[in-house]
Amino acid sequence: MIFKYKDYDIYYEIHGQGDPLLILNGIMMSTKSWAEFIEPMSKDNMLILVDFLGQGQSSKEYEQFYHDIQVDIVEALLQHINIPSVNLFGISYGGEIALQYTLKHPDRVKKLFLSNTCANTSYWLEEVGNAWNEATHSGISYYLTTIPFIYSPKFFINNREWMENRKNILVPLFDNKDFVKSMKVLTNSSVGYDVRDKLDQINVPTMIVGCEYDFVTPFYQQKELNDKIRNSQLVYIHDSGHAIMYEKPSLFTSLVLGFVNNSKIMYNL
Numbered sequence: 001m002i003f004k005y006k007d008y009d010i011y012y013e014i015h016g017q018g019d020p021l022l023i024l025n026g027i028m029m030s031t032k033s034w035a036e037f038i039e040p041m042s043k044d045n046m047l048i049l050v051d052f053l054g055q056g057q058s059s060k061e062y063e064q065f066y067h068d069i070q071v072d073i074v075e076a077l078l079q080h081i082n083i084p085s086v087n088l089f090g091i092s093y094g095g096e097i098a099l100q101y102t103l104k105h106p107d108r109v110k111k112l113f114l115s116n117t118c119a120n121t122s123y124w125l126e127e128v129g130n131a132w133n134e135a136t137h138s139g140i141s142y143y144l145t146t147i148p149f150i151y152s153p154k155f156f157i158n159n160r161e162w163m164e165n166r167k168n169i170l171v172p173l174f175d176n177k178d179f180v181k182s183m184k185v186l187t188n189s190s191v192g193y194d195v196r197d198k199l200d201q202i203n204v205p206t207m208i209v210g211c212e213y214d215f216v217t218p219f220y221q222q223k224e225l226n227d228k229i230r231n232s233q234l235v236y237i238h239d240s241g242h243a244i245m246y247e248k249p250s251l252f253t254s255l256v257l258g259f260v261n262n263s264k265i266m267y268n269l
Helices: 031-042 067-081 093-104 123-134 139-150 153-158 160-174 177-188 196-201 219-228 249-260
Strands: 002-005 008-015 019-024 045-050 086-091 109-115 206-213 232-241
Touching (some): 008 031, 031 249, 045 067, 067 093, 093 109, 139 160, 196 219, 219 232
Parallel strands (some): 019 086, 086 109
């Protein structure tokens, strides 16, 4: 389905019924990335998926924008579908938007789940983004600069056939000039992002997941979130990289649904 935000077409999907669960994508993801998770996550919940501006089936924008427009798109979506509040899940880039949305619209968020998320674009992460942008001259260069570091080494080595299939799918996509042009704008939209001094304003129950081999958003950044968000819990996942939903899909799904649908979760006062 499509709704209009200003002059942009924003694509979204709704699956199932029940307590709303809104998923916000990582930077290279789209609604299609969640295909294998739709059935379990919509069994007892209204699952809401959305492509950010510049992602998937939403409009592309080649002039530079920043996170604030994505935050406003989330609010416009909830107004469009007339949902007063949601359980909000964000992974990586989506977690950054989820944090900012929660700070701006605290009454709209029942529970907050953050996976592989950071509170600021560090010098390290900015340089990672610069490396990605410098590799956009060819699909294989972009693939080799981005994808291996999103997974843990053990998963990458033990699942060579799966990774080679991913390469066969992704390299042609990464050769698409419109795609990589949009990715550069998305990557640069995180420059200057920093909510570290605002985290203590978040009061909703929050679960934070970090992974042992996350080279994009290292675990110390999830620990920082947990230290500063008062009503938060921190989960450390061994033997996983940044792409936990693909490396450990059953554990990932259990964590999300267990947190969202547990009515006995209390504030840590």
